[in-house]
Amino acid sequence: MDCMLRSDTLQITTEILSLIARIDEFKGAWRALGSLAPDRLSALRRVATIESIGSSTRIEGSKLTDREVEKLLSNLAIQSFDTRDEQEVAGYAELMELVFGSWRHIPFNENHIKQLHQILLRHSEKDARHRGQYKTSSNSVAAFDENGVRIGIVFETASPFDTPRLMAELVTWVNEERGKAQLHPLLIVAIFVVVFLEIHPFQDGNGRLSRVLTTLLLIQAGYAYVPYSSLESVIELNKEAYYLALRQTQGSIRTDAPNWQPWLVFFLRSLAEQVRRLEKKVEREKIVLAALPDLSLQIVEFAREHGRITMGDAIRLTGVSRNTLKQHLRNLVDRGHLNQQGSGRGVWYELK
Incomplete structure (x- = not known):
């Protein structure tokens, strides 16, 4: 790939190794922790799903609270949503349910990525013309404050002309690396996410789709605990660091010396925090249930x-x-x- 991952540009630091070990340790332990009663697991997943939908849409400028998201989810069957925020929440919720229920049957290819994008924006009237299709106009990554007000451009993205080629290269790279099983799965997911967002292949919905694809790839890699703790809420609480890490790495991806470190460290720290939160919840569950x-x-x-x-x-x-x-x-x-x-x-x- 053009200036994509080369083994000589990826430096595995002590911190990165330590974070991967921490996450993988919990991945193995989840087999025992995951033996909680089905209704307990269902409750944990419901809470995490509400947090994920609320956080992921708020990162992109939505103003709906988790309580408002929960209320909306209880009425999804109405299939009619008045505001842009409600439309985005409904699409994100349906896409997450699809991923949780069908991850074994979702091949990782461009066609399915486009289908997932179409589902994400299914209820969004503004996006009807371009959902499920790569962008035809230039776009850029914007940052929003806690009130949903745009505060500036984070990064200039790939051109519409280059997008199909770059996406084909990226998806091919992911599948080849997963097949070779030489690079750690967490590093494959991390690199996919940062390059996907650097390309920004769709006119809108790229950030939300990247977080759903992160969940899909993690579950497919055996991280079965992911639906029970919200990674999106971790990112929302560290939004400034999220944008900074993206900007620092994305600015170097198409150079001769890509700097993967800022994003890899942020991504793995976020996964480790996701694990810590779930450990705490499970431990509390055990204490509460026993008493x-x-x-x-x-x-x-x-x-x-x-x-x-x-x-x-x-x-x-x-x-x-x-x-x-x-x-x-x-x-x-x-x-x-x-x-x-x-x-x-x-x-x-x-x-x-």
């Missing part, structure tokens, strides 16, 4: 799965009397597992 009575556990699980629980929900769920449930709910609030919202007949509970 709670079965009835209280049912209440907590329902609240985690659905975002909240009311007295009516609890009665239908358990078939237990109102007075008994009041005691369990009071104990869960006192012990810091639930927050009480509202009062009287309108009271409801959510996880802390």
Whole structure:
């Protein structure tokens, strides 16, 4: 490939080795951790999915909160979304569900990347003409502040003329490297992402698609824990460092001496933080589950799965009397597992 990855330009530092070892250690341990009950795993994935959708769309300028994303997801069947933010969330949610459910059957090629882009922008009226097609006009990477206001250009991208050739080269390189199994899978994913964003092959949606493709490649590489902890939320919290690392590496990709270090370090640190968060969640799950009575556990699980629980929900769920449930709910609030919202007949509970 033109100025793509060459073994003599990729320096594997001690930090990079340490981060890879840390992530791979958790990858192996997840087989045991992943033996949590299916409903527990489902609840973890639902929370992570909401965080991922909210964070990934906010990185690109959306203003929807995680709570608003959750509410929208509960109404996806309506297939009608009034605002650009809602359209983007709906498309991202559908694409993530597809990847989680069908990753074994998604070949990594240009045709499928275009199909995934089409799904991503399925509900976006503004993007109807170009979804699923490489760009025909020049574009550039812009950064947005926390209010969704554009604050500047991060990077000038590949021309529409060069895009098909560069994408063909990139996808070929990924598949060849995965086949040779000489370069570590995490390095293959990291390099794909930064080069994909340097090309910026589509008119819009490149950042969001890059994060979905990251998830797809990681799951296909055996990192089965990825759906249960949001990498996107890690990136959102470190957005300035994210843009800086991209800019530092992307500016050198087409030179004789590509500087992969800034992006590799940022990407691997983000994956390590994703692992740390999931470890903490799983450990808390184990402690909570071991300490709670079965009835209280049912209440907590329902609240985690659905975002909240009311007295009516609890009665239908358990078939237990109102007075008994009041005691369990009071104990869960006192012990810091639930927050009480509202009062009287309108009271409801959510996880802390």
